[in-house]
Each structure stands twice: as C-alpha cells, then as structure tokens.
Amino acid sequence: NAGVTQNPKFQVLKTGQSMTLQCAQDMNHNSMYWYRQDPGMGLRLIYYSASEGTTDKGEVPNGYNVSRLNKREFSLRLESAAPSQTSVYFCASSEWTGSVGDTQYFGPGTRLTVL
Amino acid sequence: SQELEQSPQSLIVQEGKNLTINCTSSKTLYGLYWYKQKYGEGLIFLMMLQKGGEEKSHEKITAKLDEKKQQSSLHITASQPSHAGIYLCGADMSMYSGGGADGLTFGKGTHLIIQP
Numbered sequence: 001n002a003g004v005t006q007n008p009k010f011q012v013l014k015t016g017q018s019m020t021l022q023c024a025q026d027m028n029h030n031s032m033y034w035y036r037q038d039p040g041m042g043l044r045l046i047y048y049s050a051s052e053g054t055t056d057k058g059e060v061p062n063g064y065n066v067s068r069l070n071k072r073e074f075s076l077r078l079e080s081a082a083p084s085q086t087s088v089y090f091c092a093s094s095e096w097t098g099s100v101g102d103t104q105y106f107g108p109g110t111r112l113t114v115l
Numbered sequence: 116s117q118e119l120e121q122s123p124q125s126l127i128v129q130e131g132k133n134l135t136i137n138c139t140s141s142k143t144l145y146g147l148y149w150y151k152q153k154y155g156e157g158l159i160f161l162m163m164l165q166k167g168g169e170e171k172s173h174e175k176i177t178a179k180l181d182e183k184k185q186q187s188s189l190h191i192t193a194s195q196p197s198h199a200g201i202y203l204c205g206a207d208m209s210m211y212s213g214g215g216a217d218g219l220t221f222g223k224g225t226h227l228i229i230q231p
Contacts, residue, residue, distance in 0.1 A: 004157075033218055043203070045218035058218050090157060103148065104205070104219060106158040 001026050004107035006091050012113045013081045021076040021110050023091030031094045032074035033104065034058075034066060036087040043090065049074055081114045088112070118142065119206055121222035128194050129230050136189045136225045138204035146207035147187045148219065149178050153200045161189075191227075199229045 007022045025032065034046040035058075045058030049068040063085060065077045074093075078085055088111050092104040120139045128134045138147070146165055150158040162171045164180035164187060171178050175192045191198055205219035 035218075035221075040223065042223040043205070043219075043221040048218050092158075103160055103163055105160060106150070108157040111155075 003027065004091055004093055004105055006089075006107040006110050008110060009108065010111045012115065013078075014115050015082060017081050018077070018079050019081065021078075021089055021091075021112075022073070023075065023107060024073045025091075025093040025105075026072065027093060027095070027105065028071070029093035029095050029105075030071070031102075032068065033092040033094075034064075034074070034076045035090045035092065036060065037090060037109075038087050046076065046089075078112075081112075083114045086112060086114045118208060118220050119204060119222040121202075121204055121225050123225060124223070125226040125228070127228045127230060130195060131193055134191050134194055134227070136202050136227070138187045138189075138206075138222050140185050140206065140208075142185070142208055144180070144184050144187070144206040145209065147178075147180050147184075148205040149187070149189050150203045150205060151200050152203060152224070158203065194229050196229050196231065199227055201226050 004025045030051045033048040035043040036046055037043045044060045046060055046064050047055055047058055047066040049055045052071045055066050055068055067075045088109045090109050091107040094102045094104045118140055122137050148163050149161040151161055152158050162178045167182040167184045169180045177190045180187045201224045203221055203224045205221045208220050
C-alpha cells in the first residue's frame with residue numbers, strides 16, 4: 001500500500017497562476033483533508049471531505065477550492081495564486097467510523113512557492 | 116489564541132538523555148494524537164490517546180493523557196539521533212467527530228535536536 005500520495009512534490013508559481021494539487025489514498029478511507037503548514041503557525045485545516053460527495057471549509061479556506069473526485073482522490077485548487085499561499089500542503093485521510101479515535105494518515109507534502 | 120499549546124518550542128538534548136514534550140489545552144481533548152515529522156517530510160503517526168489517564172508506549176517513547184483530558188506529555192527515554200525531528204500534537208476538539216472528521220487542531224510543534 002502506498003498510503004497517501006501527493007503530486008507534485010515541489011511547485012513554483014507566479015502570482016495569478018492557477019494550479020491543482022493532487023492527493024490520492026489507497027486505504028479505502030472515507031474522510032480526506034487538506035492542511036497547510038507555515039513556520040510558527042503549525043498545521044491549519046483548509047478543507048475537508050468527511051465522506052465521498054461532501055466537502056466543507058476548514059479554518060483557512062479563502063483562495064482555495066476542492067474536489068472530492070471519488071473515494072480515493074481529493075484535489076486542492078488555487079485559482080489565482082498569491083504569495084501568501086506559499087506553504088507546505090499536506091493531504092491526509094482517515095477511516096472515520098464515526099467515533100473518536102480514527103487516526104489521520106498524512107502524505108509527504110507539496111512544497112509550493114508563489115513568486 | 117492557540118487552542119493547543121506545545122512546549123518547549125525547541126529542545127536540544129544530549130544523546131542518551133531523557134526528555135519530555137508537553138501539549139496543553141484549556142478545552143477537553145476528545146482524541147489526542149502525536150506525530151513526528153522529519154525535516155522536509157510528511158507526518159508519521161506515533162500514538163493516539165483517548166481516555167483520561169491513558170498511557171501508551173512504543174519502544175522508547177511514552178505518551179500520557181491526564182485525567183482531565185486537557186494535557187498530554189510525550190517522554191523519550193535515552194534519546195538517540197533517530198529521535199530528532201519535529202513533534203506535533205493534534206487533537207479532536209469536538210466529541211461529535213471521529214478522527215477529527217472535521218479536521219484536527221494542531222499545536223505549533225516542538226523541534227528536537229539530539230547532540231552526539
């Protein structure tokens with residue numbers, strides 16, 4: 001099992017460009033998440049999908065859109081990139097059986113720089 | 116304000132010494148997760164605690180959740196270079212979500228350096 005995979009690993013964009021970050025999991029998990037990690041800020045939730053067909057905003061959703069393409073895949077789109085979106089982006093998934101204690105498993109991250 | 120406070124922010128420890136990292140909240144923690152992150156890499160799950168007073172160990176790492184479920188500690192015994200990295204605590208802040216179905220809240224992390 002590959003677990004949670006993310007593409008690309010690195011990306012440099014110019015202000016105003018758009019791009020989609022890809023995430024896939026092969027653990028048959030119901031829930032998927034996008035976080036960003038910034039120095040001194042820890043990880044912050046951008047969007048999540050509790051189950052296939054649903055998506056919800058997290059703590060910092062502005063400037064992002066998501067698509068839960070199917071149970072395996074959850075993509076994050078930046079429509080018009082801004083320097084403030086320079087960050088490391090992590091995708092995660094969990095089984096979510098509805099009870100506390102379902103562990104989230106993380107991908108290796110995408111390092112995005114917006115110039 | 117930060118809902119999960121981690122301390123210390125950074126820690127330099129001589130190889131072979133013990134160390135403790137703390138994670139504290141003013142709110143009840145319904146699930147507390149410890150992750151380790153190597154520089155430039157993703158997060159690796161270490162342990163999860165749910166019940167007040169719970170304690171779990173894996174190799175030389177022990178995690179505890181206090182009875183009130185507002186504070187957790189991560190203790191490393193006889194530290195080794197392989198223990199170096201960033202330790203993050205994450206928590207379910209809602210009793211109605213499982214595995215943070217609506218996402219986990221994270222502390223800012225503790226940078227651990229092991230000196231030979």
